[in-house]
Amino acid sequence: MNSSKRNLFKFALICLGALAFNAQASVDDALSFAHEAAHPYVKQGYVVREDAWGGDLGVKDQQAVSVQLFKGNEYWFWGASDTKAAVLSVRIYDSTGKMVDADSWQKGRFAATRVVPKHSGNYFAIVTIVKSPVERTHWALVYGYR
């Protein structure tokens, strides 16, 4: 490999590294915002799970997160994006695909939904990027129970 090719290769590696770091940092930022949305609910007795989910989606794209919920608990799911002008939604469906939200709100880059399961079983949190000024929008989702 000659010197110019070697430099080009190094440059490409640096760019790739920077991209990977940026993607991770953005999901981490989205996660911080999701925790920010959850924070006020801790005072209401909700225990926020340590496990979290995130990634990036295009506008109108959706991601399903499968969760086991228990009748007798109340749950809140909090979603957020690192992109200020993005709008995302979080909705919960049961194993037959029926929406089961008891309550929900959307505020800027944040969205949240409350569920009071009628039965224990498998449920699906569906995250949708409703609007965004960027091609790929980073998102994160956390949930809490009480």
Next chain:
Amino acid sequence: MEKIKIIGALLGLIFVTPLCAEESPQQIDLSKFPAASVDNVVVPVPGEIFVVLDKLGAPKWRDEMRTEEIKPVSDRAQIALLLGTVIADGFVAVEAEDKEAVKNIGKEVLRLAEAINVRKSVITRCKSITDQADARKWSAVRQEFDGALHDVRAAMQELNDDDLAQLVSLGGWVRGTEVLTSVVQKNYSVDGADLLHQPGLINYFDKRIDTMNQRLRKNSLVERIQRMLGKIRPLIGDRDGATISQESVKRIHRMSAEMVNAIKEGN
């Protein structure tokens, strides 16, 4: 002043908007989502179930605590499973509000984590478990046990030991199921038994074992857990809301208790 209130109310409408029904359909076709995301179920922590049991009655949590000592073991799969059961014990001790037991379990978590090279990941958590238990901040202790489970799994995944991380979750689930069924069979109710309806989770664990490396898949404890999952599946019903009988609860308890013992003894 009135104008400001009206503007404020309008801004409120703009910035805090309940989602419109037309934005999200009332019914969706789950088969249109990639199987990987639909099948990969988030594993609940035992605390999520125990909180419901508390609401259903007043379980005698001290009766559910394990008193026998855990012997040192060398098989990594067994250690990972044991670690999961011990963290689940932590949630039981929190429900029992037993400060000394919580602190001892914190030490046990640290010892087992050391045996599989992930001690560093839980040192801070374990210290916090002790501190919060001393302060009797049970909700915070519950959060720390969840955190310990999460951190141990994350550390294992960083070491490319994702399969072992799954065994920690499995161990926690088996011990959680033993405790759940023990409480429910002592005071049976349909709502209590409904907590066992976890078909997605059972399928997830089953498939996850199938994709483990052969050495782990052929581990006698892992094989036994997979057989147990197959036996539990028909007892919990496919349909949401189906009644799980007292007899089914008893059978699941027997299987999970034997499994927890096998994990401890390594046979």
